[in-house]
Amino acid sequence: MWKFIILFTIILAFILESLTNLPLLLVVVIALSSFAGPKTGVLSSFICGLLSDLGTGKPLGMTVIFFLIASFIIMLYKRRLKQESLLFMFVYSFIMVNLYLILFQRSGYFYPIQSAISAFIVIISAYILYNIKSSQ
Amino acid sequence: MRYQRRAYSPLVIYAFAFVICLVLLMGDITGILRFLRLPLESAVFPPRVFIYGIKKQIDNNIKIIFTPNLEAKLIEADVKERVIDVLESKIQILETENQNLRSQLETPLPVSWDYIPAQVLGLDHYLIVDKGEVDKVMPGMTVLYKDMFVGKVKTVNSRTSQVEIPTDSELKIQAKTNKNIKGLLTGAFGNQILLTRILQKESVNNFDIVLTSGEEGEIPPNLIIGKVKEVLSTADGVYKEAVVDPILDYSQLRYVFILSSF
Structure with a gap:
């Protein structure tokens, strides 16, 4: 069931990322890594990163490295993360999305609105995922 | 006999993934893993073309909604949509009849120039187009639209290419x-x-x-x-x-x- 939800979320994020200017695949990676195990984090980073690289014509693995780092940092702080840590999640997502857009869009300026919207989506997704997990 | 799954520490899992990723990146940059790219791109390619088409449609509709004189604009949009449909079918024919390209587009460009028609897949710092190595696209080639300069091909993949546009500080x-x-x-x-x-x-x-x-x-x-x-x-x-x-x-x-x- 979870595998299906994760796969569906990634496909949906890939479609919506093409429609919007938000890095939704990164959002999915951060949200999934915050509540799932390292294997799910790595796997989602791999699938999302490869989809992003293939979609944008970047060398295979370039985005995957960034996603893996983003997922790994979340994993390091995971034991300390609770449902109340949404502020940390928001700030972390905001920084990572900004960094991602600066590195991969390379236009030399910050993206506060895109980053804030993305971070907001992360905390909503994380909140929903926490609640689903705790209710099971 | 029952096998127990070994639980690896997150650090080991991430380190392993990171190494695989680096191998993948090096392989793709050096061209060793190019054979992998073609089937993978072929899988991602059709949905991306489809989604980009939808995006353009949505963008146009949003523009119409946020402009004054909505009713007049809607009529205009309807006419425009029909014109676009006709033009799109024309372009498809032009792709197969590349010789008639210049006269059809009514551009004052030399007849001796050869073109590879390409569809835009997205704009992510670079303009991404649906033609690549298999279509004999090479880095440095000029990209144009009618007699207007669009950019220069930066990198070429199997089936896609990245184009540097004039707003790019690298160009x-x-x-x-x-x-x-x-x-x-x-x-x-x-x-x-x-x-x-x-x-x-x-x-x-x-x-x-x-x-x-x-x-x-x-x-x-x-x-x-x-x-x-x-x-x-x-x-x-x-x-x-x-x-x-x-x-x-x-x-x-x-x-x-x-x-x-x-």
């Missing part, structure tokens, strides 16, 4: 105005085009047309880039700059032409 090309005043064209902040290194004594005015000069040899001359929007000049500087308003909205491009020979 530097020799350009001139319609009064034959030369300068160096470069992008700034990802959304601006600057014509730099214009001698102070030269007279550049607003609305002057900026064209490619063709001095590099890679880019043909006299392709339209934009028009001068503002002249930036300091009293003590050797050179002055001009802000160029691009003639094309790069985010709205759906089809472009890669110049394979000229």
Whole structure:
């Protein structure tokens, strides 16, 4: 069931990322890594990163490295993360999305609105995922 | 006998993934894993073309909604949509009949030029087009739309290519105005085009047309880039700059032409 939800979320994020200017695949990676195990984090980073690289014509693995780092940092702080840590999640997502857009869009300026919207989506997704997990 | 799954620490899992990722990256950059790219791109390719088409449709609808005189605009949009449909089918025919391209588009370009028609897949710092190695696209090729300069091919994958557009600060090309005043064209902040290194004594005015000069040899001359929007000049500087308003909205491009020979 979870595998299906994760796969569906990634496909949906890939479609919506093409429609919007938000890095939704990164959002999915951060949200999934915050509540799932390292294997799910790595796997989602791999699938999302490869989809992003293939979609944008970047060398295979370039985005995957960034996603893996983003997922790994979340994993390091995971034991300390609770449902109340949404502020940390928001700030972390905001920084990572900004960094991602600066590195991969390379236009030399910050993206506060895109980053804030993305971070907001992360905390909503994380909140929903926490609640689903705790209710099971 | 029951096997127990070994639980690896997160650090080991991430380190392993990171190594695989580096191997993948090196393999792709060096071209060893190019054989992997073609089938993978083929799988991602059709949905991406489809999604990009939907995006353009949504963008157009949003524009219509947020413009005054909605009713008139809707009628206009309906007519435009029909015109677009006709044009799209025309372009499909043109892809197969490349010889008739120039006359159909009514562009004053030399007949000897050869084009590779390409569909735009997205704009993510670079313009991504649906033609790559298999279509004999090579880095450095000029991309144009009618007689307007779109950019230069930066990297080529199996089935896609990345195109540097004039707003990109990495792209530097020799350009001139319609009064034959030369300068160096470069992008700034990802959304601006600057014509730099214009001698102070030269007279550049607003609305002057900026064209490619063709001095590099890679880019043909006299392709339209934009028009001068503002002249930036300091009293003590050797050179002055001009802000160029691009003639094309790069985010709205759906089809472009890669110049394979000229």
